Amino acid sequence: MPLIVQKYGGSSVADAERIINVAKRIGAVQKSGAAVVVVVSAMGDTTDELIELAHTISHEPHAREMDLLLSTGELVSSTLLTMALRELGHEAISLSGPQAGIRTDTSFGRARISRIEPARVRRELDAGRIVVVAGFQGITAEDDITTLGRGGSDTTAVAIAAALQADRCEIYTDVEGIYTADPRIVSGARKIDEVGYEEMLELASLGAKMHPRSIELGGVYRVPIYVASSFSDTPGTLIHTGNQMEDRIKVTGIAYNANVAKITVQSVPDRPGLAAALFEPLAEASISVDTIVQNTGGDKSTDISFTVSRTDLPAAVRLVEGMAQQLGAAGVVSSAGLAAVSIVGSGMQNTPGYASRMFRLLANGGVNIDMITTSEIRISCIIDESQGRDAVRLLHEGFQLDRS
Ligand SMILES: Nc1ncnc2c1ncn2[C@@H]1O[C@H](COP(=O)(O)OP(=O)(O)O)[C@@H](O)[C@H]1O
Numbered sequence: 001m002p003l004i005v006q007k008y009g010g011s012s013v014a015d016a017e018r019i020i021n022v023a024k025r026i027g028a029v030q031k032s033g034a035a036v037v038v039v040v041s042a043m044g045d046t047t048d049e050l051i052e053l054a055h056t057i058s059h060e061p062h063a064r065e066m067d068l069l070l071s072t073g074e075l076v077s078s079t080l081l082t083m084a085l086r087e088l089g090h091e092a093i094s095l096s097g098p099q100a101g102i103r104t105d106t107s108f109g110r111a112r113i114s115r116i117e118p119a120r121v122r123r124e125l126d127a128g129r130i131v132v133v134a135g136f137q138g139i140t141a142e143d144d145i146t147t148l149g150r151g152g153s154d155t156t157a158v159a160i161a162a163a164l165q166a167d168r169c170e171i172y173t174d175v176e177g178i179y180t181a182d183p184r185i186v187s188g189a190r191k192i193d194e195v196g197y198e199e200m201l202e203l204a205s206l207g208a209k210m211h212p213r214s215i216e217l218g219g220v221y222r223v224p225i226y227v228a229s230s231f232s233d234t235p236g237t238l239i240h241t242g243n244q245m246e247d248r249i250k251v252t253g254i255a256y257n258a259n260v261a262k263i264t265v266q267s268v269p270d271r272p273g274l275a276a277a278l279f280e281p282l283a284e285a286s287i288s289v290d291t292i293v294q295n296t297g298g299d300k301s302t303d304i305s306f307t308v309s310r311t312d313l314p315a316a317v318r319l320v321e322g323m324a325q326q327l328g329a330a331g332v333v334s335s336a337g338l339a340a341v342s343i344v345g346s347g348m349q350n351t352p353g354y355a356s357r358m359f360r361l362l363a364n365g366g367v368n369i370d371m372i373t374t375s376e377i378r379i380s381c382i383i384d385e386s387q388g389r390d391a392v393r394l395l396h397e398g399f400q401l402d403r404s
């Protein structure tokens with residue numbers, strides 16, 4: 001019997017009507033002869049609302065309490081969906097992340113799954129039940145509830161699919177798959193039929209709305225991931241290791257992330273160990289640093305600029321200010337209103353000209369580039385957020401992604 005793991009995002013279970021719609025879809029899959037595990041996110045904007053509520057009570061909510069609070073969102077949706085399934089006559093049971101055996105490390109707010117003990121899920125499947133698992137959450141060795149970071153239910157789903165050796169993992173959302181750019185920004189964005197893990201990991205890491213760790217796990221455990229709409233039956237996007245790059249000679253997609261902040265440590269005396277001293281405290285605080293630019297002037301001092309997510313900015317500035325003083329820097333400045341716009345495509349590998357074309361397109365659009373980073377299959381520019389959406393549109397048009 002095939003085993004399918006399905007994940008429904010917050011938009012797909014935003015209200016009772018949608019929950020019932022999702023229950024009908026799941027029931028149909030089981031009727032077709034498959035065993036089904038469902039992973040569900042919190043209803044609509046529940047997680048945002050809980051975060052907001054916590055901040056009205058506490059200036060800096062305690063990390064452990066915050067995770068326990070946020071985990072309630074997925075408990076609400078998973079239990080309601082299970083009730084809807086039962087109402088339709090299906091045998092179904094909901095399990096919290098811990099009940100489903102999802103063990104994590106202790107990084108509250110961005111925990112990583114360390115292992116999955118799927119015995120309970122297997123037992124319920126063997127009993128013929130549909131198993132509904134609360135996404136986005138797990139439990140540490142000390143029995144504390146953790147959450148996996150925003151969008152983390154994708155990772156719950158792929159990790160469970162890997163642990164159960166499921167035939168595939170289906171991610172249902174409010175768009176019909178992965179597009180050449182966010183369809184909310186670019187009206188002419190096209191759906192991509194299939195994409196490799198590597199390209200998708202870049203797209204996701206740079207803002208294309210899937211939890212990057214889910215793609216990483218999918219690649220490592222070779223779980224085919226199918227992204228489609230929960231509102232229609234239109235074919236979606238398959239993320240896998242196929243031979244889909246065969247005749248792709250261009251950019252696959254444009255990614256956009258408006259949650260970018262920049263920190264510059266000014267005029268630090270240049271000596272070995274400087275970057276290590278600066279970035280180690282950030283790593284210890286689990287703050288991930290993206291674009292890094294170091295530029296040494298003639299006077300043996302250097303400026304180091306780097307980006308972090310806007311949400312991490314206050315904590316990062318605090319850590320960096322302490323360290324900058326010790327290192328003898330002239331000062332630390334930061335700005336929050338930035339965005340990253342990236343072109344991604346394995347077709348760019350070993351093909352010169354993409355970077356210059358991207359810079360020309362941005363220049364023609366009057367967009368100033370603050371920082372640039374590249375990998376083999378992507379080029380990212382940090383720009384002012386006020387020009388971000390226009391930049392996405394002009395790159396999408398300039399690289400002719402609206403044409404197949
Ligand atoms: N390249 C892309 N392809 C498809 N959707 C994208 C892309 N980039 C950004 N998105 C956005 O991601 C949204 C889906 O993510 P999200 O709102 O988190 O859904 P869910 O509630 O299902 O988890 C879409 O509505 C779309 O606007």
Ligand SMILES: N[C@@H](CC(=O)OP(=O)(O)O)C(=O)O
Pocket residue numbers: 008009010011041042047048073135136149150151152153154
């Ligand atoms: N509810 C969590 C986890 C999640 O994955 O949500 P969604 O699938 O709706 O992006 C969040 O909002 O981050």
